Amino acid sequence: MRLVDKSDMQIGTIYCLRRCCKWYKKAFLYVPDICVLNAFILYKDSNTDKHVPKTDSGEGSGGGGVRVVDVRSDITSQPSPAMRRTIMEAVLGADPYGEDPTVNALQKRGASLLGKEAALIVPSGTMANLIAVLSHCERRGCEVILGDLSHIHLHEHTGTTQVGSVYPRTLRNQPDGTFNLKEFLEAVRSEDFHSSRTALVCIENTHSMAGGKVLPMDWMDELGAMCKKLNLPIHMDGARLLNASVALKELPSRMVRDCTSVSLCLNKGLGTPVGSLLAGPSEFIYKARSIRQMLGGEMGQPGIIAAPGLYALDHVYPRLHEDHEHIQIIARAVAGCGSPAITCDLESAHTNILMLNCNMAYLTPQQLCQRMEEVTEEEMAVMGERVVAKMSPVNLTTVRLVTHLSITPEDVKALVVKMVYVIKELGKPKST
Ligand SMILES: Cc1ncc(COP(=O)(O)O)c(C=O)c1O
DSSP states (O other): OOOOOHHHHHHHHHHHHHHHHHHHHHHHSOOHHHHHHHHHHHHHHHTTTSOOOOBTTSSOGGGTOEEEEEOSOGGGOOOOHHHHHHHHHOOOOOGGGTOOHHHHHHHHHHHHHTTOSEEEEESOHHHHHHHHHHHHOOSTTOEEEEETTOHHHHSSTTHHHHHHOOEEEEEOOOTTSOOOHHHHHHHOOOOBTTBOOEEEEEEESSBTTTTSBOOOHHHHHHHHHHHHHHTOOEEEEOTTHHHHHHHHTOOHHHHTTTOSEEEEESSSTTOOSSOEEEEEOHHHHHHHHHHHHHTTOOOSOTHHHHHHHHHHHHHTGGGHHHHHHHHHHHHHHHHHHTOSSEEOOGGGOOSSEEEEEEOTTTOOHHHHHHHHHOOOHHHHHHHSSEEEEEOEEOSSSEEEEEOOTTOOHHHHHHHHHHHHHHHHHHOSOTTO
């Protein structure tokens, strides 16, 4: 993966120059050139959340470069120069002794954002969820009720079972990411000599496999009320909770009001290179801390992860709506083609994820993704630029697109033109 590009090197050089000039300025009191340089730096700084060009040549893609639009996942976003600077300048300390001020600041901020007593930094969302389940389910053979399409169940290598001997009791996920609450009540098992005990309920918001859908608040409130009566904790996999909060115009703390614990990824929509937060009651976080150590997730000076996290809460969270708007533009363009080969449901596109349905009579998700990564001469003649779009096939009928921090409005325009071109090209039944 490319970590430094041309524009960052420019910023780095300017940064060094500025440092030298500070010294120079002190020595000679007034140097007009420095003002010019600083004005330029300020201009650059104010633009650092406009993302770095992603063409392979670093130039405009019309001039022979390739515009790479990577919408496989929001983990592919590149930190902006300003975010990188927070990493470079982070004040660090030994976190195992609680002495990393940047980590402490992020944990405090995360706890307050999520309305919980405490929060803990962890290397990944998967580890945050695993720690949460292990903290809630202290006895072997506990049951966790969760959706059959949840990330914890499908994409985390059954860690909760492998590591914690926790049994997943799945309920069918409905298209909106919820599960049926009548079926939920029927599934709950209390302490009984003959059977295992339901110890936890896990929900996911936004729901990834449901296409980034936001769980309805009234459903969460109803589930919350049921679990309160049953004395059953809820853990929310909130990898993209802030996208949900933006879409619903609701505070994250309100959205997780009835959840005992919540995980939040820093490296998805928030666009940092690595890290997650786990929040909950102080006693829960105390336990979580020792489980984190058991799993090898305690880190020496994770302030370098926390610093971009703090930056992202200030600067990236407020722009998440742009990613949602980009998905709407792409969804409308696909729907507007009216092609029987590739369709999408506009109503289902709530946040930064779009699911495209491929009609197998025309093409498979793999064929669509492969074609979107190719550039033909005919296409070049029509589009005037080389566009390579990277998307993910999810299953036999579905392709997933995820917009993020590094996808610019120009990328969206180019992606849409390419997509419409490819849909027209491939929208003929296989037999013809
Ligand atoms: C909903 C959801 N939860 C958890 C995770 C796991 O996060 P990580 O990749 O940081 O382990 C992901 C990752 O994509 C996710 O989409």
